[in-house]
Amino acid sequence: MRHLSTYFAVVALAPAALEAQGSADLVLTNGTIYTVDNARPHASALAVRGGRVLFVGSDAEARVLAGPSTLVIDLHGATVVPGIVDAHAHLLSLGNMLQRVNVAGSTSYAEVIDRVKAWAKNVRPGAWIQGRGWDQNLWPTREFPTHEELSRAFPDNPVVLTRIDGHALLANAKAMELAHVTAATVDPSGGRIVRLASGAPSGVFVDNANGLIDRAIPAATRADTRRAILAAIAEANRLGLTGIHDAGEDAETIGIFEELAKAGNYNLRNYVMLSDPGEPGSAASLGNPYIQHGPQSALYDGHLWIRAIKLYADGALGSRGAALLAPYSDEPSNSGLLLSRPEHIEAWAETALRSGFQVNVHAIGDRGNRIVLDAFDSALKKVPKADHRFRIEHAQILSPEDIPRFARLGVIPSMQATHQTSDMRWAETRVGPQRIRGAYAWRSLLNTGVVIPNGTDFPVEEVNPLLTFHAAVTRQDPSNLPAGGWYPEQKMTREEALQSMTIWPAYAGFQESVLGSLTPGKYADFVILDRDIMHVPDTEILGTRVISTWIGGKRVYGAK
Structure with a gap:
């Protein structure tokens, strides 16, 4: 491949x-x-x-x-390269972040609160304040925050701040009150309410528990969503992106993409993944117009592809939600979270093999990745298909015996070079010196014959694709540290890095006949x-x- x-x-x-x-x-x-x-x-x-x-x-x-x-x-x-494609991104999330409080890069909880205060000076009492970007791994304590300081700063406004990875959020007391979340609220399947010693919610919600708060937030208007999308597209173009693979959008958002594309206002080629539609054959999936229509390619002169389904196996490493085969090295009581049942992933893989959709599953931990590989393997035995191009999004922590399975099964590892440079400060603390050898293992995977489409997962990482290129070839942060690169044996060559941002994403999206070179x-x-x-x-x-x-x-x- x-x-x-x-x-x-x-x-x-x-x-x-x-x-x-x-x-x-x-x-x-x-x-x-x-x-x-x-x-x-x-x-x-x-x-x-x-x-x-x-x-x-x-x-x-x-x-x-x-x-x-x-x-x-x-x-x-001057130098010309083919259109650069981010193979794993979140367009609407970027647009929302551009119009809300951006707390990315904050080096303390106090700085987070100061940024929210500065942004919210003219916000009326009672209005919701939303933001994104905090990462406790950048703070002196590296511990999750609790809501008290945020609640004192904003007693009358509900405040919800999503963690940088989108897999956890921090809510103040007002937001939890409006969401009717109390000490008696039970953790949902695939989610965790982080609690104080008293059993009361600390304000931090992980993975599927985010929905307990999200359900209380007023829905954005279509006009707000259009503005956010256009802002995100402009930012992507400014930084050199001509296309993205949009890793999970709902039918309403995709409908707005279509409206903008019909009007000629969609300056991006978007390979859209449909957010998990529910169980195959359920009322939810049967009611999804894009599932019912079937795969669609090169709509609006090649500006939209709607032919993939996005599922989640586990959470994220930074919030200790990635599902591991053995407990976290820095939290021995925790092995992470499974956000979907393995049977759900296998059912969609089998359904997609029959209907022509591609299935792309988020998996970060070694257990999460194994579950997805097993599900794909089982589905392919039932419905053999040579050119399915199923993907694992992130493929971040892999057990050594699972690395060759990608090539053997024809599964594409869709990875993000800047996740490695962001996570390298603390990743080994999370998983220990043995498991880290299978982490961000680009060279090990490439040597088996697979391709690696590269992305940023923006707004989790910065949009700038030059950061991706630099990280891929150096395994260093923007300050060119550490010297020689972090586990440098896993670097890409410059030719591979350019392919990972052009022709390999095209292949991963069934677009190589019209894009990528x-x-x-x-x-x-x-x-x-x-x-x-x-x-x-x-x-x-x-x-x-x-x-x-x-x-x-x-x-x-x-x-x-």
Whole structure:
């Protein structure tokens, strides 16, 4: 499954033959172009017509294709790469975060509260205050907060602050009061209410327990949701993204995506995963219009794909909800949480094999990953299918014996390089020196022959794909630490890192015939950078600036 850069390449016609068919809409010359196509990996010029790549080659050949109305851009040596795709992201969550309190990077609980106070100066009493981004692992104590300080600061406003990973939240007393959560409230299946010594809720809710608070929060209006989506798309374009794999959205949100795409206001290619629709054949799944319609590809000139289902096996490592085969090294009474029954995952895998959907399951802990691999294995024995491209999202902590199973079963590990650089400060404390050897194990997986589509899980990590590229090739944080990289034997090469952000996500989304490389006939999605990220020193990668972002030959970000 590994070498995927030349599949479905369209044989390029000679420039003279192309000229006879009409001039190009756009010609780029004098650049350093990385095509991610083994048939012609490097070029200096690119021509586009009708939103598709027309020609890749030399400046002289490309200039033949320029007519009176062609936009010709001299790149002056700038670098061009195929459109960058984030293979695991949360678009609406990013948009919401951009319009709510952002407490990411706070180095203490006090700083979190100060940021909320600054943001909420003009909020009326009684109004809900929502935010995201706290991470107790960045604080001196590294312990979960309790609600008292937040409740004292906001006695009259319900406040809900989601943890950076989205797998836990902190609610103040007013929010818990409105949600009718008390000491008598029982932990839901797959969730945990963190409690004080008295048994009263501490204010922290983990995984499925989040719903106890979420149900009390007033629903966003469609106008609010549209604003959030457009804000997120603009941010993605600014940072060089032309596409994402959206890791779980409900039918209402996808409907708004469609409205925006129909109106031509959706400057992103989105491979959307449907949030867990409930049991196959249940009223919930039967009532989901996208499940009933069946898989849909390349809608609205390739701006929407709706052909995957997103499930959850377990929680997250940072909030100790990832399901482990043995207890947490730093909390021996806890082995994590299972958010879905194994039978539920297997049932959807079997249903999807019959209906043509892809199944993508969040699994972080070694137990969570094994459960998903077992479920896929069982379903494939019942409904054999060679090209299912089932995925495990994150595949973060793996037992050594499970690493070869991905290739054997044809399962794609969809991973996030910056999770490693964010988690490396405390991950070994969580799982110990033995299990950490199977954590963020990119090279071990690549050596078995799989591909690894790379993402950020934004807004869990920063959107910037250059952070992903840097982390993948260095296993260092943005300060270039630790020296030599963290478990450096697991690094990707630069070629692999670029593939993991272009052609490998395309393959993971059944899009490799139209996306992922600058090949004639494919969509003309590309990014122009001011540095050659394939050759600059490691320490200069993050100094790279996005000059412009293009989707279908249309500039969606950058100077005119």
